[in-house]
Amino acid sequence: MFELPASFVFTTQNQGVNDALDSDVDVATGKTTCINLVLGDTDLTWDAGIYQLSGLGDKVWNDLNKNGIQDNNESGVQNVIVKLYDCNNIFLTQTTTDVNGNYSFSNLTPGDYYVVFTLPSGYVFSPKDQGGNDTLDSDADATTGRTVCTTITSGETDLTWDAGIYETPESTDIEVVKTVSNTNPQNGDQFTYTITATNHGPVDATSVKVADILPAGLIYIGSSSSNGSLYNYTTGIWNVGNLANSASATLTITVEVNLGNCQSIDLGTAEGYNLFVFEDLNQPSADTEGKAAIGGNAYFANYSIGDKLAANSGDVLIVGGHLEYVSGGVFNGNVVYGTSSNLPRYSVSIINGTVRQDNIIDFDAAEVYLKSLSASLSAYPANGTVVNDWNNLILTGTDPFLNVFNVSGSELSNAWGTTINVPNGAVVLLNIDGQSIDWNGGLFVNGTAISNVLYNFYEAKNMLVQGIDVRGTLLAPHADLNFPAGVINGQVIVKSMTGSGQFNNSMFTGNIPCSGSIVNYATLSFSSPSDNNSNNNESFAGVTIGDGQGNAGGGNSGGSNNTNDWVPAGSFGLTEVVWSIAADLSGNLLAGTAGGHLYKSPDGGVNWTLINQGMTIGFIWDIAVHPNGTIVIGTEQGIFSTADNGSNWSGPLGGYVYDMRAVEIDPNTGDIYAAAWGFGIFKSVNNGTSWSKVNNGLTSLIVNSITIDNHGRVFAGTFGGGVFVSQNAGSSWTKSNLGYDFVWALATTSTDIVYAATYGKGVYRSADNGNTWEELNSGLTAEHVYSVAVNANDEVYVSTWTGGVYKLMGVTPSAPGNISTTTSLIWSAVGMNGYGISALMVDKNASMIYAGGTGGTIYKKREDGNFTDVNNELEVPAEFNLSQNYPNPFNPSTSIEFGIREAGQYSLLVYNIIGEQVAELVNGELNAGRHQVHFDANRLSSGIYIYKLVGNKVNITRKMILMK
Incomplete structure (x- = not known):
């Protein structure tokens, strides 16, 4: 038994495997275990380690002259909370200052520690590290109240960790209220927003600014204010100026509804960022694979950023305030900080980038825009079902375009797991209510890609996300996110964030069309003195826009509608979506629907007959006709065919019950190619009797489209991997350098020019067998393109869900006033905007275009005589x-x-x-x-x-x- 000297304690017993070196005594009693010695034994391995306990502390004082140095006349501040952490950011204990402002932490094991001082109400911290005397200057960070890490040795008591604080001037209370003159305007109407800023005191306010970013779908007409102050509609800032105690100022903004200015929603400034935080972030470990932007202060340790980005990705880490980066690395780009930073630092690597001080993001404007977007998305009507099966949430949607779910935040917090089931390629929007969210457990997304999933927490203020693999993008613009553990495979947009969770780089690419419901936020951006009541700093007003006929409107094209040129050519019911259109060898029209029905018309759409009665399928994604007359369809349950116009069907061919998104038949050989979502490409050389996988070199198996040129080259469009080319009938594949990975449809001309319609980047074309591509988006107002068709004259048409149908035309401006005389290719809108067009076909014999989409109706338009001659009329657009x-x-x-x-x-x-x-x-x-x-x-x-x-x-x- 060992007896301790004064002020010493025992070390931990039996550490390591060497009895000759480790301590053998119980830390509480000082006793070893019993040993048995026989005559003649000498055992010299029974030893004890001891050390002296340590401590740290000092004082919080009232820094009257605000200079950060303790003066003789400056007294301590009582009852200030001081928290102790180890340098792994683990909270250990806390204490409060005594009547003299002193505090201390005693009986500490030697090691690394820091403290955090909690500001009393009405105080701010003094500047840090002023002067050269550590016993007298303030050691607390002026923003966070945190000291740096310090090492305390055995027996040391370090009493130099102090904080100066001083009373702040009286603050203001600015209330922002926003109203709208007409909550139900029609497309084309003008209405006004009125914003009122009121200072509830107790002191006068100066330099007041209110931010109001007008959302897409509204055109700024003009504004006026009660005090002559100005509104900059480009930046969205109303410079209110001075507001005396109890005074108010008002701003009226006149706008015009133009849904043609809005095709699909986007994430604004946050687009392209893996992590986007308006205020502060604290991450003691983990990593962000993509880009990160933080509007306030940021703390990183044991952290990497941008490691999954391409080289030379520009500015990878952007921090608006102070950047504290302790260890880790930033890859493939630059670091940008706003006010200050501890970089450069030997323990932080900046790989292929630089560090600079700059201000490149307006986080206030981004916050206003994203709050408005979140609120607008929350008004989208639900079309999917939510079932709570013993605390397992099951979300089911059947829409091939967009599935919207309304989910209770309390149910999500209490659920053991959540499962989402939607068609492959569809978009998922979850609108989750509730101010407090605790999200954990299992999450499964079946069907679509995670890049098409958006979780909209439009009310959340406090979020705890832990122990979960979130698959999709998280939009929570009001939320303080605590993310201690787990992974989010998507973008994250929040107010503030702390924790050690990981962010994987998956950008949101889903097509969510603009809605007739628009919510617009106004929020306080700045006030001096600062505002002390954040509960009334923002206000919003919503409108529901009609189409001029009393109906709620949606997104429309910026081009001409020309709907009068189109006439109905068959209707199959409002619940069906026309997804595929083709013609058989006799010229009969064939139409397949999301609904699982195949219709045939012998007279150009006057009469239709259902020809797949009894088939229990849900989606007919594609239709192809074999040179022998066999009709082949791709469905979510495999490939089916009929040789007798639908009287008898065979399938699923080959026994493959896969989601077959495309079917293409080589006109020269009769070989059939089928694209399976998630399983690659299958080929049949005997009319579908047997099939073989042909995936050699196909590194992305989510295949969405196939086309074959006149020389037998096969092109495959994938959702996530771009375009692949086979020069040998599918025996092997090579990736083509398209430059964008999400491809929806493909088509070829008689001269072997290939057109790729993409999901999010418009249209590309290649004139050299896919070796190089050019982007063709001039005049195309929607970037999600669902169909591409080529007629006998190699004229190209595309369809967009929100923007209607477009034709590619050559334009040579020559009149005075035009800037360029260079011939270029421009898409000309030819109608059907707002009709949700997903399928196109050109009837080469009748020179007719057929278009189908939502609402179960097919429309047709004769090609000749209905298009503007752009060479003679300079392609005058119907809209700006x-x-x-x-x-x-x-x-x-x-x-x-x-x-x-x-x-x-x-x-x-x-x-x-x-x-x-x-x-x-x-x-x-x-x-x-x-x-x-x-x-x-x-x-x-x-x-x-x-x-x-x-x-x-x-x-x-x-x-x-x-x-x-």
Whole structure:
């Protein structure tokens, strides 16, 4: 038995495997275990380790002169909470300061520690590390109250860790209220928003700013304020100015509804970021595979960012406030911080990038936009079912486009697991209510890709996510997220975040069309003195937009509708979606639906007959006709065929019960190719009797489309892997360098030009067998393209769900006032916008276009005589439009195309992200027609820029990225 000297304690017993070196005594009694010695034994292995306990502490004082140094006349502050952590960020204990402001932590095991001081109400921290005397200066971070880590040795008591605080000036209380003059406007109507900012005191406020970003679908007309202050509709900032105690100011904003300006929702500034946080972030470990943007202060340790990005990805980590990066690495790009940083630091690697101080994201504007988006999404009507099966949530949707679910936050918090079942390729929107969320347990997404799933926590303020693999993107713009463990495979957008969870880089690519319900937020952006009541700093107003006939509207194209040129050619019921259209060898029309029905019409759509009675399938994704007349269909349950016009069916062919999304038949050999979602490509050389997998070299097995050119080359479009090409009838495949991975449809011309319709990036084409591709999106206002068709003259048509049907046309502007005389290819809208078109077919014999989609109706339009002759009339668009610049991102130059529907005075302007005009590309009289301008940004720095077309009856903006 060992007896301890004063102030010592025993070390832990039996550590390691060497009895000659470890301590053998019980830490409580000082006794060893019993030993047995026989005559002549000498055992010298019974030893004891002891050490002295340590401590740390000091004082919190009232820093009257606010200089961060303790002066003789400055007394301590009582009852301040001080928390002790180890340097792995594990909370250990806490204490409070005594009547003299002193505190201490005693009986500590030697090791690494830091403390966090909790500010009393009405105080702020003094500046840190002022002067050269650690016993007198303040050691607390002025923002977080945290000290740096320190090492306490055996027997040491370090009494130098203090904090200076001082009383803040009186704060203000600014209330923001927003109202709308008409909650049910029609498309084309004008209405006004009214924003009132009131200072409830107790002191006067100066430099007050309110942010209000107008959402897509609304065009700014004008504004006025009660105090003469100005509203900048580009940045969304109302500079209210000074507000005396109890005073108010009002702003009215007049807007015009134009749903043609909105095709699909996007995540605004957060687009492209794996992690996007408005305020502060604290992550002591884990990693973010993609880009991260934090508006406030950020703390990282044992952390990597951007390791799954491509090389030279630009700015990878962006922090608006102070960046504290203790250890880890940033890969494939740059680090940008706002106010201050501890970088560079030897323990933090910046791989293939630089560190700089800059301000490139307006986080206040982003927060307002994303709050408005979240609220607008919450108003989307549900079309899926939610069943709570003994605390297991089962969500089922059958819509091939968009499945919306309303989920109770309390049910989600109490659930053991959640399962989502939807068709492959469909989009999932979960609107989850409730202010407090505790999300854990199992989560299974069956059918679609996780890049098509969006979880919208539109009310959440406090979120705990742990022990879960979240598959999809999380939008929670009001939430403080605690994410201690788990993984999120998607984008994360929150107010603030803490924890050690991991973020995997999967961007949201789903197509959610703009709705007739628009919610617009206004929020306090700045006030001096600062505002002390965040509960009344923001307000929103919602409108439900009709189509002019008393019906709720949806997204529409920026191009002409020309619906009068189209006539119905058959209707199968509102619950069906026409997904595929073809013609058999006799010219009979065939139409397959999401609903599982196949219809035939012998007279161009006047009469239709159901020809697959009794088949228990849900989706007919594709129709192909063999040279011998056999009709082959791809369904979610495999391939089926009929040789007698539907009287008898065979299938599933080959016994493969897979989701067969595309069927293509080689016209020269009769070989059948079938694309299976998740299982690659199958081929039959004997009319479907037997099948074989042909996946050699096909690294992405989610195949969505197939086309075959005149030389037998087979092209496969995949959802997540781009385009693959086979030169040998499917024996092997090579990936083509398309540049975008989500492909929905393919088609070829008689000259072997291949067109790829993508899910999120418009249309590409290749004239060299897929070796190189060019992007063709001028005039195309929707980027999710569902179908592409080519007629006998090699004219190309595409359909978009929200934007209708477009035809590719050559344009050669030549009249005075046009900027460019270079011939270019431009998509011309030919109607059906807002009809949810998913299927196109060109009847080559009758020169007729057929289009089908939601609502179960097929429409047709004769090709000749109904299109604008753009070479003679300069392709005058029916609506104003502003195309996405190309290329984008760019370095240092890019081209911008736009359409003017009537002659007049117009400007094309470029702004940086904080609203400063940096370029004037056009300013003058322009003729009606399509125009193109070249923008050289050689003198500008990398970042996000806004370009805007303004003039008589038009105000359209888009964003572009300069990446040097």
